[in-house]
Amino acid sequence: MTPKICVKNLSKHFTAGVSTVQTLDNVNLRVNDGEFVTLVGPSGCGKSTLFNIIVGLLPPDEGLLLIDGEQQPHDHLLGQVAFMPQRDMLLPWRTVLDNAILAAEIDGVARATARQRAMDSLDRFGLGGFESHYPSQLSGGMRQRVALMRTFMFDREIMLLDEPFGALDALTRALMQRWLLEVWEGEKRTVLFITHDIDEAIYLGDRVLVMSARPGHIKLDKEVALARPRAPDIITRPEFVELKRELLATIEDESLKAFAAMNRSVSDKEAGGR
Ligand SMILES: Nc1ncnc2c1ncn2[C@@H]1O[C@H](COP(=O)(O)OP(=O)(O)OP(=O)(O)O)[C@@H](O)[C@H]1O
Ligand SMILES: [Mg+2]
Secondary structure, three states: OOOOEEEEEEEEEEEEOOEEEEEEEEEEEEEOOOOEEEEEOOOOOOHHHHHHHHOOOOOOOEEEEEEOOEEOOHHHOOOOOEEEOOOOOOOOOOOHHHHHOHHHHHOOOOHHHHHHHHHHHOHHHOOOOOOOOOHHHOOHHHHHHHHHHHHHHOOOOEEEEEOOOOOOOHHHHHHHHHHHHHHHHHHOOEEEEEOOOHHHHHHHOOEEEEEOOOOEOEEEEEEOOOOOOOOHHHHHOHHHHHHHHHHHHHHHHHHHHHHHHHHHHHHHHHHHHO
């Protein structure tokens, strides 16, 4: 089967002043059509950078990106994929409704049509009655739901979500996870989803990818062999717990490497300063 997304040997570095940070090194991954793949890894390992490259916001140094088997030059990518960035990027001068329709509007949907579609979706996103509020009048969780709604309204087969539930309290987060699975099971879009929460990664994913410490590459690729639909108490099942143990061991290893590298760079700077 031709994968929906295929990333081959992708690398990326950043230069700031005199220092160079190799952020991604030889990333390879595939996501099949209709698959829900979650991505976890230590903070700073390059997860958001990888997403920015896949959606066309950043060029890679090296490597290939294929969608439906077709190689995509960097400057053809923008607009092909629905994307929710890690920061919600709401426009402060637009209401909830007008923020929610932004991507659809840019995509050429008439404003009145987009507004009607958004009004019909407000309740599903827990935003009913807040259509005329401005972002500054919302809680962090509500802002994130507006950003999520905007991403859903951008009608694309592939959706990249960068920690969409990061700012939600535990109860709302659990409700949003269940809601997302229900919507996804109805639509079968291809999803790549970044999270720091291992339970969330397993509960939502068909597969979980673990990224290494920087420079990031895919360290572990584990299938989640749990039938759908998944009840919330699935997290107590032995298969779930066993998979969690294995993922945690790898993430812990990589996080320790990331921490050691951070300490090394601090002590190098201190030594340089003496
Ligand atoms: N535009 C940029 N210019 C310079 N360095 C950058 C830029 N974007 C990212 N980096 C660096 O690349 C590395 C990876 O950043 P990235 O945001 O991709 O990590 P992440 O895995 O998403 O982390 P987190 O889990 O904290 O969100 C960091 O060291 C960061 O400072
Ligand atoms: Mg990030």
